[in-house]
Amino acid sequence: xxxxxxxxxxxxxxxxxxxxxxxxxxxxxxxxxxxxxxxxxxxxxxxxxxxxxxxxxxxxxxxxxxxxxxxxxxxxxxxxxxxxxxxxxxxxxxxxxxxxxxxxxxxxxxxxxxxxxxxxxxxxxxxxxxxxxxxxxxxxxxxxxxxxxxxxxxxxxxxxxxxxxxxxxxxxxxxxxxxxxxxxxxxxxxxxxxxxxxxxxxxxxxxxxxxxxxxxxxxxxxxxxxxxxxxxxxxxxxxxxxxxxxxxxxxxxxxxxxxxxxxxxxxxxxxxxxxxxxxxxxxxxxxxxxxxxxxxxxxxxxxxxxxxxxxxxxxxxxxxxxxxxxxxxxxxxxxxxxxxxxxxxxxxxxxxxxxxxxxxxxxxxxxxxxxxxxxxxxxxxxxxxxxxxxxxxxxxxxxxxxxxxxxxxxxxxxxxxxxxxxxxxxxxxxxxxxxxx
Amino acid sequence: xxxxxxxxxxxxxxxxxxxxxxxxxxxxxxxxxxxxxxxxxxxxxxxxxxxxxxxxxxxxxxxxxxxxxxxxxxxxxxxxxxxxxxxxxxxxxxxxx
Ligand SMILES: Cc1cc2nc3c(=O)[nH]c(=O)nc-3n(C[C@H](O)[C@H](O)[C@H](O)COP(=O)(O)OP(=O)(O)OC[C@H]3O[C@@H](n4cnc5c(N)ncnc54)[C@H](O)[C@@H]3O)c2cc1C
Numbered sequence: 001x002x003x004x005x006x007x008x009x010x011x012x013x014x015x016x017x018x019x020x021x022x023x024x025x026x027x028x029x030x031x032x033x034x035x036x037x038x039x040x041x042x043x044x045x046x047x048x049x050x051x052x053x054x055x056x057x058x059x060x061x062x063x064x065x066x067x068x069x070x071x072x073x074x075x076x077x078x079x080x081x082x083x084x085x086x087x088x089x090x091x092x093x094x095x096x097x098x099x100x101x102x103x104x105x106x107x108x109x110x111x112x113x114x115x116x117x118x119x120x121x122x123x124x125x126x127x128x129x130x131x132x133x134x135x136x137x138x139x140x141x142x143x144x145x146x147x148x149x150x151x152x153x154x155x156x157x158x159x160x161x162x163x164x165x166x167x168x169x170x171x172x173x174x175x176x177x178x179x180x181x182x183x184x185x186x187x188x189x190x191x192x193x194x195x196x197x198x199x200x201x202x203x204x205x206x207x208x209x210x211x212x213x214x215x216x217x218x219x220x221x222x223x224x225x226x227x228x229x230x231x232x233x234x235x236x237x238x239x240x241x242x243x244x245x246x247x248x249x250x251x252x253x254x255x256x257x258x259x260x261x262x263x264x265x266x267x268x269x270x271x272x273x274x275x276x277x278x279x280x281x282x283x284x285x286x287x288x289x290x291x292x293x294x295x296x297x298x299x300x301x302x303x304x305x306x307x308x309x310x311x312x313x314x315x316x317x318x319x320x321x322x323x324x325x326x327x328x329x330x331x332x333x334x335x336x337x338x339x340x341x342x343x344x345x346x347x348x349x350x351x352x353x354x355x356x357x358x359x360x361x362x363x364x365x366x367x368x369x370x371x372x373x374x375x376x377x378x379x380x381x382x383x384x385x386x387x388x389x390x391x392x393x394x395x396x397x398x399x400x401x402x403x404x405x406x407x408x409x410x411x412x413x414x415x416x417x418x419x420x421x422x423x424x425x426x427x428x429x430x431x432x433x434x435x436x437x
Numbered sequence: 438x439x440x441x442x443x444x445x446x447x448x449x450x451x452x453x454x455x456x457x458x459x460x461x462x463x464x465x466x467x468x469x470x471x472x473x474x475x476x477x478x479x480x481x482x483x484x485x486x487x488x489x490x491x492x493x494x495x496x497x498x499x500x501x502x503x504x505x506x507x508x509x510x511x512x513x514x515x516x517x518x519x520x521x522x523x524x525x526x527x528x529x530x531x532x533x534x
Contacts, residue, residue: 124471125478125512136512160467161457166449176452213504230511232521233529239503240492240510241527 002149003036003079004109006183010036010079012424013098013187015086016363018046019410020402020417021193022068027421028191029077033428036185037072038100042083043147044069046195050130052225054410055274056305060227062146069148082149087182089190089371089398094431096397098185104178106140106154111173114150116142121168126158128230132220134237135230140165140174145228188431189397189424192371192381193417194363196403199253199261207252207324207355213238214330215353218271225278234282236352238330243286243351246279247334248272249321250292253358261358263378266407268356269296273306275354276314289315289350291336299409324353359407373398380406391420397431399423477501481509482533485519491528 014025017039025035037044048054049069051061072078087099107118122138130137130144137143140154154165154174166174201217202210214236216224224234236243250272254265269292276288295316297306310316322345323335332353337345361380365371373395376382381400383392391399401420402413457464477499484490484498484506496506510531513519522532 120516123475125474134511135515136508138516158467160464160471161453161460162471163450163453166453172449174449176449176456230515231507232514235507235529237504237507239496240507240529242524242529244527 001076001079002073002109003081006181007036007079007185008183009186010034011187011428012036012189012191013038013089013096013185014191014193016046016193016195016402016404017041017044017072017080017082018193018195018402018413019048019065019068020195020404020413020420021046021191022072023414023417024191024193024401024421024424025072025078026068026075027418028424029075031421031425033077033425035078036187037078037080038084038086038098039080039082040085042105042143042151042153043149044072044080044082045148047219048410049144049146050219050222050226052222052227052229053274053278055270056299056301058274058277062226066146069146073148080149082151083153086365086370088369089365091372091395091397092186094188094397094434096187096190098187098190100183100185102181102183104156104175104180105151106156106175106178107151108173108175108178109149109151111171112151113171113173114142114152115170116152117168117170118152118154118165118174121164123162123164124158124160126155131223131230132217134220134223188428189399190371191420191424192363192365192393192398192400192404193402193420194361194365194404196359196407197362198357199259199360201355201357203253203259203357204355206322207249208326208332212324212326212330212332212353214243214326214351215324215332215355218268218275218354218356221275221354222271225275225282234279236330241351242283244283245287245350246276246283246289246352246354247332247348247350248276248288248290248292248354248356249324249334250290250356252321252355254356255293256358259358261360261378263407264296265356265359266296266298267359267409270299270302270305270409272354272356273297273309273314277309277312280312280314287315288313289317289348291317291319291321291334293318293320293339299411359403361404363404371395371398378406380404389423391416391423397427399427477505477509478513481506481513482518485531485533487533489522489525489530489532491525491530493528495531 011033124139127133128137399420401416480499
């Protein structure tokens with residue numbers, strides 16, 4: 001259920017409602033445990049709901065994620081707090097005391113019926129985070145069509161107080177003075193499913209430092225490819241041209257100690273291949289090139305996926321990309337050094353370039369002592385027994401899963417979420433049995 | 438119920454009155470931005486006129502850069518004021534809805 005009012009006690013707290021958090025919560029709730037989910041975004045779904053299709057099956061991401069989001073939101077044993085932050089989690093005996101803050105949407109959730117009239121009435125356009133700023137939203141808006149819950153968020157930092165939304169709202173749900181609400185929750189176990197973020201686009205000045213309009217992030221590429229993407233098709237951001245030559249730059253944020261990301265982000269080869277295949281489907285005559293160091297196609301069916309991409313005519317060039325600049329028409333120009341043969345560095349022009357950025361943890365709970373546990377040198381959550389119990393953390397009773405423990409694909413995320421739910425269930429049974437003695 | 442609704446609307450309007458006086462300076466700047474947005478939006482819609490145009494054509498007619506023109510076409514498309522019409526060369530064309 002979508003929760004609009006504080007809850008005092010539950011069996012388990014799941015932090016993060018990406019595919020990992022949804023799966024872990026459902027697995028616990030189906031066993032009869034009472035679960036509270038805290039998600040900091042206005043909607044559940046995490047990054048997966050933002051993707052176009054998923055490798056290696058090319059199933060529609062939203063078609064897989066939306067039913068799970070709906071099952072979670074309607075489960076009688078789950079209470080979902082969105083647009084909420086965990087301020088701290090403290091062990092108290094066998095249990096945990098969590099402090100949670102609900103951020104103000106400036107909407108009375110009890111009254112809002114999700115009719116969107118406020119959004120229609122609003123006149124102020126802002127960059128839309130959901131479309132990674134390629135598209136626009138209104139200053140009061142529901143985050144995206146299949147968002148759960150269907151509550152708008154009013155951006156009071158940007159709003160210029162015209163009052164249009166309040167006048168349009170048929171249920172008087174606009175509350176310009178809503179305040180954050182903090183409450184305490186006591187639980188027996190915690191699952192951290194806080195996922196990943198990406199290295200910023202401006203991290204590498206040699207790749208344009210985020211200033212070249214036609215050098216985009218892989219998340220932006222996902223949105224361009226999505227059926228309801230911002231442009232209604234694949235266009236380049238500088239001028240709306242249909243690109244004829246598109247390149248991917250692999251390891252543009254991973255395996256790079258200078259960025260603090262010496263590790264491989266594991267999924268970039270596969271999502272670049274997926275995006276290249278989808279691009280080639282929407283733009284059949286476009287040239288698509290992937291510049292790579294080596295291709296890591298580790299999962300079931302992944303090697304075949306890679307081979308299919310090659311057979312489709314996607315060009316794989318083993319080369320290091322040293323620099324990216326643009327010409328006067330904003331065409332990105334890549335300075336590449338091929339790793340096969342002994343040719344000299346060369347410059348290649350493309351219409352659109354996608355940087356395969358590195359994956360980093362979205363949340364570092366030991367920073368500022370929010371949760372007293374340890375993270376690894378890569379800052380992902382650390383298991384004391386990574387080989388045999390990857391979902392443990394250094395704090396007994398707190399478990400972790402999905403991209404919060406390290407870069408991983410959806411399949412591995414779901415498997416790990418199930419494992420974390422089992423560990424949490426066993427912990428709850430043990431502590432309940434202990435308390436009964 | 439109707440009475441209660443009227444009372445609550447008054448509450449929102451009361452809140453607005455208070456916030457407008459508390460944030461007068463800051464709000465002036467924000468209102469300027471809204472004016473600029475209105476100007477850009479009108480320029481893009483005027484540039485489309487009754488015809489079908491590409492983003493570079495809209496940008497030229499509106500006197501703005503192509504990136505800004507695309508952003509506005511995208512925004513107006515999302516909120517049903519503009520639609521994709523067809524294609525000219527390497528560019529989709531747009532028209533008013
Ligand atoms: C461009 C791209 C394309 C991809 N394509 C594929 C694909 O085709 N197939 C595939 O298998 N994998 C793909 N992946 C990988 C896939 O996105 C991840 O495997 C998956 O999303 C991980 O899910 P998660 O729930 O662990 O993390 P996330 O999706 O990151 O979800 C974590 C959630 O936790 C929330 N959160 C974070 N911190 C807090 C906090 N402090 N409090 C409350 N909530 C918090 C976040 O807001 C988010 O909703 C792709 C990745 C990228 C970058």
